[in-house]
Amino acid sequence: MGMSLLLYGVAFVVLVVVKLLVLIRLYYCWGVRWSDANIRMDGKVVVITGASAGLGKETARDLARRGARVIMACRNLTKAEKVAEDIRKDTGNELVEVHLLDTSSLSSVRNFANNFVKKEKRLDVLILNAGIVGPKDLTFTEDDLELTMATNYFGHFLLTNILLGLLKRSAPSRIVIVSSDSHNLDWGFDIDDLNNRTRPFKSTWTYGYTKLCNVLFCKQLSVYLEEEEVACNALCPGLVRTEIFGKATDFFHGTLFGFISLFSAKNEKQGSQTIIHLAVGKETASLRGKFFMNCQEAEASEMACDAGLAKKLWEISEETVKLLPEEKHF
DSSP states (O other), X not given: OHHHHHHHHHHHHHHHHHHHXXXXXXXXXXXXOOOOTTOOOTTOEEEEETTTSHHHHHHHHHHHHTTOEEEEEESOHHHHHHHHHHHHHHHOOXXXXXXXXXXXXXXXXXXXXXXXXXXXXXXXXXXXXXXXXXXXXXXXXXXXXXXXHIXXXXXXXXXXXXXXXHHHXXXXXXXXXXXXXXXXXXXXXXGGGTTOSSSOOOHHHHHHHHHHHHHHHHHHXXXXXXXXXXXXXXXXXXXXXXXXXXXXXXXXXXXIIHHHHHHHOBOHHHHTHHHHHHHHOGGGTTOEEEEEETTEEOOOOTGGGOHHHHHHHHHHHHHHHTOOGGGOOO
């Protein structure tokens, strides 16, 4: 009898929790703001990193539907080509291409970016979307960079710098940086140890550090673009149910948020709306250094707004990726 009551009690608690999460989802998703579906992108060239799944995939689909030529810059070509073919069939736009780019590899970034600059005459929108939570154990890349930081930040830093000259020549153009609200969690960010060589490693903390770097990068880049017609803004897409949770090995993202997202998260189409808004919206065409959530400007953390920290991060990043004189365009 006692065991039965305990089981009934546990079942009741689980039911209440699930109902609460469903109600949160209904509230969360009803409040989603949508990008303007009437804006066309015919003749525009867009590069999206990490476009083979999740937010990148749905952003690629939306921009293809608007008539843009979409370059899906992805690590897994087989997976990306299947997605690209699906987007072509769905939108009727044959101008959807797949190119190899692994943002965790500086040589891969340079190969993609240099080839793109040589072959292409314009680039209207660069969307820095690729990202991982990363393994639970400290892992270094071929460039001796911590894997999550290399994938989410350093690769995008280098990519943007190499493509910046083409973006300026294509002005008015835009740079959209996918960050996260987790950039504002204070887990002891140390700008002098971005690759986690001296501190205890936690993949959850490192993910937050990379997203803070994304916002600081946006802030400093906007300073260099002050006299240019190149918009540059960062965003948090909100809690979105994507495969990133399935790949995460930490408790925070892989277990806790993975469970919560089953009931309370936006779907990928809803989650992509702020990215699309910054890529096509008329009111965002001339903004620089802003942080957006739910298709509207939001407050970034105090640390993310630190101009001195942003400048120091830029200088460290130049040294880390060994930025060449010909890769600088400001």
